[in-house]
Amino acid sequence: MKKTLIIINFLMVLNVICAQEVYDFQYNISYDMYINFGHRVLNKAELFYSNTTSCYVYKPSQNYTSIAGAYEDDERSVAICDTATQTVWCDKATNEIIELSSAGDILIIDSIPAINWEIQDDMRDIDGFRCNKAKCKFRGRTYTAWFSLDIPCNWGPWKLHGLPGAILEAYDDTNEISFYATSIHRCKIQRTKADKNQYKQMTVKEYLHRFEGKFEEELKRGLSKTNPGLQIQVSKVKIRSIELEDE
Amino acid sequence: MNKFLIFFFFFFLHIHIWGQSIMGKVTDEQSQPLAYANVIVRLATDNTIVSFVQTDYKGEYVIDVGIGTWCVEFSLLSYEKTNFTITIGEQEIVCRDVVMLASSFLLDEVEIIPQLPIQIKNDTIAFNVSSFLRGNERVVEDVIKNLPGIGVSDNGIISVQGKEIEKVLLEGDDLLGKGYMLLTKGLNVMAVNQIEVINKYSENCLTKDIINSDKVALNLKLDESSKYQWIGMVNAAVGVKNKYDGHLNLLKVAKANKHYIIGHLNNIGNRIIDDLSWTLNQGSQVGLLVGIEDDAPDINLERYNFNNEKVISGSSIWHPTDKVKVEMNNSFSVDSRNRICGKSQTFNVDTHSFTHHLNKTVDSNIMEYAGGIKTNICLYESSMITTATHLLLKKNKLVGNSTFDEQNFCEDLNNKQTLVLQSINYTNRLAANNLLAINAIYRYQNLPQAYFVKDGGVATENLYQKTQTVQNNFEVSVGFVSNLSKLSKIHLSTNLLCQSSQFKTKLLMKEQSYIPFSNHVYGLSLIYTFRSKNLELRGGGDIEYQNVKMGNLIKSYIYPIPFISLDWKINSKHAVKTIWTLARKIPEWTECFPYSIRTSIDSKQIGSGQIDLLSNMVGSVEYQYGNWEDIFLANLKFSYIKDYLFYGVEQKLNSDYVETQYIPLKGREMYSISGNVDYYISPISTNIKLTGSIERVFSKYRIKNLGLFPYRYSSRRIGVSLKSVFQGIFNFDLGSAYHSTCNKMTHFRYEKIHTFGNLFLSLKRFKMELNGSSFYLKNNTQHQFSHYFFLDSEISYNIEPNVCTIFIRGNNLTNIKEYSKDIFNEISSTHIIYALQPRNILIGVEYRF
Structure with a gap:
């Protein structure tokens, strides 16, 4: 009996250890990531990568708690900035992109999208690195990226993967999203990917719908408590996000 | 199967x-x-x-x-x-x-300086040039026009958020002063990596953080590959009827010196710089009394400028030692210009009305030289001496053949100008928080003008005149600035200005008239500044004693000139600026001298014969919403000026000329409201801009023997423009503006609707640009609008990208032959028709190295 208990305990411990996956990364590229939805917010970002896996972490560089309200006729718009740390894992072996917000209990899981990059003829130097230009349409935006073949790296900032060199600069055509590399370091870093089983899992599409619906519901609840005789209609709640579409 | x-x-x-x-x-x-x-x-x-x-x-x-x-x-x-x-x-x-063989990747750890489109650091906004190229730019001025908040006028003057800039620096050095368009219109855009807008610009680095400046400058930062070697551009184009346009510029930027040479010749109406004296950077000078060319129309200069211009200019900066900097520039220009216009001037006086007709062709030959040398010597770490010597020589001969009310005349005007400037400046940063500055400037100017008119080949007695203005100015000022604390500072200065002018005039067969004019000014200035994170409050003023002598007339005045200003950034979105001042000044001596001078074939001018102290109050409030990086930006400004005593005019109407005398009058008011809104429409990558302004003037004037009359002037302007920033092969600028001006007393109204459209096509090595501009003009005496439509185009092909380009350029493809303009003043309205350059097509090549 005693022997059996020991074995079971050991297996249980082993199971817990194996649930958290640990990855080794050899290189790290730092980015300044700008999100401009009416007000430009700087996010400090790090991309850790190896040949098979990448981990992209970003967070606003200041504590933005601003809630801006603007009045236009009878409409009111409210902007809330997400100040949490976001992490995006990509694993070629499992063909998965996993997105985790430190403020939430939701894991967004998707397959690694095949981005159809078009290489252009333009070239330019970015701080001594000879860069080629590429464009693609991804999740509702058209991105332009400058990448350097001198740095073999298939991974890009956020989810902009698939180019044969490291992306040193990328932006979309509305200038709402932009990335600028600020340094490249060799590193020997281990990072632990969170256990999927501990979170509620959703696809990108489900997540966008859930967030829209949740906010609309909360707004309706609040407005339902206004004085009788006051009629307020909630028009469509538009969420401005890096991903505008789910495909 | x-x-x-x-x-x-x-x-x-x-x-x-x-x-x-x-x-x-x-x-x-x-x-x-x-x-x-x-x-x-x-x-x-x-x-x-x-x-x-x-x-x-x-x-x-x-x-x-x-x-x-x-x-x-x-x-x-x-x-x-x-x-x-x-x-x-x-x-x-x-x-x-x-x-594949295993190998550790040999990439060193690197820090990368990101090339953001716009970076803001303290008072400097840096634009990454490559982010603002749309594919059709050739020279630096072309990309400056694409930068948000920056405008470029037709003659190359650059303004940032509506404020004219002081200069354009090259890697931190000033080569051409206010004549910077020689650089921005000549330098290859691909040589420039970044353009910085420097707010609160001060030429003297020792005054930084001590003296607040509201000046703005641009700084061009070159691409590394463009440094330490000669780079340049040569451009040559020829067209039908012997038309040509040629341009050469050479630039070398090294660690210890910079050199810039530009040569330009053309007869297609272009003018690379309006006035060579701008390269001297020495402020305003005495103006010319007599002129026989009429006002210019409000269209591109090259449309109505019949010229044959040649300009050559060279500027250099040396650093022979770490402590010494020497700047030198020399510019030379010759031009033969021709202007053809016809005008009808209608006078409305009391119940009478009559019209003069004048058709005129003016040929002018201009020769001009401007040069100077400036030396900066750093005595110690905290003190500096700067000396500067400048010379301007100008000669202009104009011949005008006129038909004035069916009578033929020939006008002949010879102008000369000699200007010598010598200045010396000593600055000492006594401590981290204290500054001493001593300035001395001497200016000599000689402006002789000889004007005569031949009637039927004979010089007329009343129309032969020689004038000469000789001016000597000497000015000394001593200033002391102290930062009392981190938040506040005091600026105390005293200055002495000694100015002596002589004016001589001689009419045919009459004795020469001579009048000396001297002005001595002693002033004391005290300014207090309070500055916190979001707020700057300045207040103070000058006290001046002025002693003015004109002939036997002597006047002395003591007066204060107070001011207060507030600059408040309420939060990241809202900012307010306001300023108020009470200004006083003596009129220009040309407005005072008591003799009658012929200023053109149909006008005379007499000064007041008095020396009055003019005064006015100026106030303005400006509100801004948003910043550079925001999608929405708005600006609103309100200004109000009240003249307590000003120089108005008394008009006397004779049979063939109008005599204008300056007289002191009381009570003139002007207010203006202007605003603009920028909004970036993301789905179509286009910026929409709305502008509008209203201006009102309430003044008065006198007519000889008839008394004082009120004058009401009104102006309204509204416009909309769209500018695209597509990343593809196509871009556009579209816009339309309506402008109306009105003399509410005579009910004369002038309206203009200007619509423009520019299309840009960029397909790998092939580029095409099409510019259309439509004008609808009307005054209230006309039943319908006059319409003018101009079309210009250019097609170019890059034989070798950034090296060699061939192009075909067509100007005025619709071959519009004339253009009209209406102007008015208190008692008259004038309709002027200008002859325009005909259609021309040029074929050319541009080579960059």
């Missing part, structure tokens, strides 16, 4: 899918497959990337290519790059396995 059909189906499908392909397996030295290795296919001739894939988890790859010779490259982290070259024929499938 079915099996055969299936077999042949897949066989042909195989051929259709693959066509030409390269496939294989990538392994390491131990024959282990290498997953996710990059496979890149390039053209063997010029290394252009054609296609790329990654190996799968088994290390295998397949890549489709066309027929030809290709270079296939393999890369993977921790492995050495490898490649092979291969020639593929039609429907050929090549198998190539590759072994």
Whole structure:
């Protein structure tokens, strides 16, 4: 009996250890990531990568708690900035992109999208690195990226993967999203990917719908408590996000 | 049978899918497959990337290519790059396995300075030039026009958020002062990496953080590949009827010196710089009394300027030692200009009205030289001496053939100008928080003008006149500034100005008249500044004693000039600026002298004969919402000016000329409201701009023997423009503006509707630009609008990108022959028609090195 208990305990411990996956990364590229939805917010970002896996972490560089309200006729718009740390894992072996917000209990899981990059003829130097230009349409935006073949790296900032060199600069055509590399370091870093089983899992599409619906519901609840005789209609709640579409 | 059909189906499908392909397996030295290795296919001739894939988890790859010779490259982290070259024929499938050797990636750890489109650091906003290129830019001025918040006028004057800039620096050095358009219209745009807008610009680095400046300057930062060697551009174009346009500029920027040479010649109406004296950067000078050219129309200069201009200019900066900097510039210009216009001037006086008609052709020959040398010597770390010597020589001969109310006249005007400036400045940063500045300036100016008119070939007695203005100015000022604390500072200065002018005039057969004019000013200035994180409050003023002498008339005045200003950034979105001041000044001596001077064939001018102290109050409030990086930006400004005592005019109407005398009057008011809104429409990558302004003037004037009359002036302007920033092959600018001005007393109204459209097409090496501009003009005496439509175009082809370009340029393709303009004053309205340059087409080549 005693022997059996020991074995079971050991297996249980082993199971817990194996649930958290640990990855080794050899290189790290730092980015300044700008999100401009009416007000430009700087996010400090790090991309850790190896040949098979990448981990992209970003967070606003200041504590933005601003809630801006603007009045236009009878409409009111409210902007809330997400100040949490976001992490995006990509694993070629499992063909998965996993997105985790430190403020939430939701894991967004998707397959690694095949981005159809078009290489252009333009070239330019970015701080001594000879860069080629590429464009693609991804999740509702058209991105332009400058990448350097001198740095073999298939991974890009956020989810902009698939180019044969490291992306040193990328932006979309509305200038709402932009990335600028600020340094490249060799590193020997281990990072632990969170256990999927501990979170509620959703696809990108489900997540966008859930967030829209949740906010609309909360707004309706609040407005339902206004004085009788006051009629307020909630028009469509538009969420401005890096991903505008789910495909 | 079915099996055969299936077999042949897949066989042909195989051929259709693959066509030409390269496939294989990538392994390491131990024959282990290498997953996710990059496979890149390039053209063997010029290394252009054609296609790329990654190996799968088994290390295998397949890549489709066309027929030809290709270079296939393999890369993977921790492995050495490898490649092979291969020639593929039609429907050929090549198998190539590759072994990659392990190697630690030798990339050093690097810090990268990101090239953001816009970076803001303290008072400097830096624009990354490559982010604002749309493909049709040639010179620096072309990309400056694309920068948000920056405007460029037709004559090259740059303004930032509506405020004119002081200068354009090159790598921190000033080569050309206010004559910077010689640089911005000549320098190749590809040589410039970044353009900085420097707010609160001060030429003297020792005054930084001590003296608040509201000046703005631009600084051009060159691409590294453009430094330490001569770079330049040569541009030559010829057209029909002997039209030509040529341009050359050379630039060298090294660590210890900079040199810039520009040469320009053309007869298609271009003028690279309006006035060479702008390169001297020495502020305003005495103006000319007599002029025979009429006001210019409000269209591009090259449309109505018949010229034959040649300009050459050279500027250099040396640093012979770490403590000494020497700046030198020399510019020379000759031009032969011709202007043709006809005007009808209608006078409305009381119940009477009459009209004069004047048709005129003016030929002018101008020769001009401007040069100077400036030396900065750093005595110690905290003190500096600057000396400057400038010389301007100008000669202009104008001949005008006129028909005035059916009578023929010939006007002859000879102008000369000599200007010598000598200045010396000493600055000492006594401590971190204290500054002492001593300035001394001497200015000598001589302006002789000889004007006569021949009537039927004979000089008329009343129309032969020689005038000469000689001016000597000497000015000394001593200033002391102290930062009392981190938040506040005091600025105390005293200055002495001694000014002496002489004016001589001689009319044919009459004695020469001579009048001396001298002005001595002693002033004391005290300014207090309070500054916190979001707020700057300044207040103070000057006390001045002025002693003015004109002939036997002597007047002395003591007066204060107070002011207060507030600059408040309420939060990240809202900002307010306001300023109020009570100003006083003595009139210009040309407004005072008591003699009658002929200023053109149909006008005379007399000064007041008095020396009055003029005064006015100026107040303005400006509100701004948003910043550079925001999608929405708005600006609103309100200004109010009240003149307590000003110089108005008394008009006397004679049969063939109008005599205007300056007289002191009380009570004139002006207010204006202007605003603009910028909004970036993301889905169509386009910025929409709305502008509007209203201006009102309430004044008065006198008519000889009839008394004082009120004058009401009104102006309204509203406009909208769209500017695209597509990343593709096509871009556009569209806009329209309505402007109306009105003399509310005579009910004369003038309206203008200006609509423009610019289309830009950029397809690899081929570029095309089409500019259309439409004007609808009307005054209230006309029943319908006059319409003018101008069309210009340019097509260019880059034979070698950024090196050689050929182009065809067409100006005034619709061949509009004339253009009209209406102006009015208190008692008259004038309709002027200008002759325009005809259609011309030029073929040219541009070479950059």
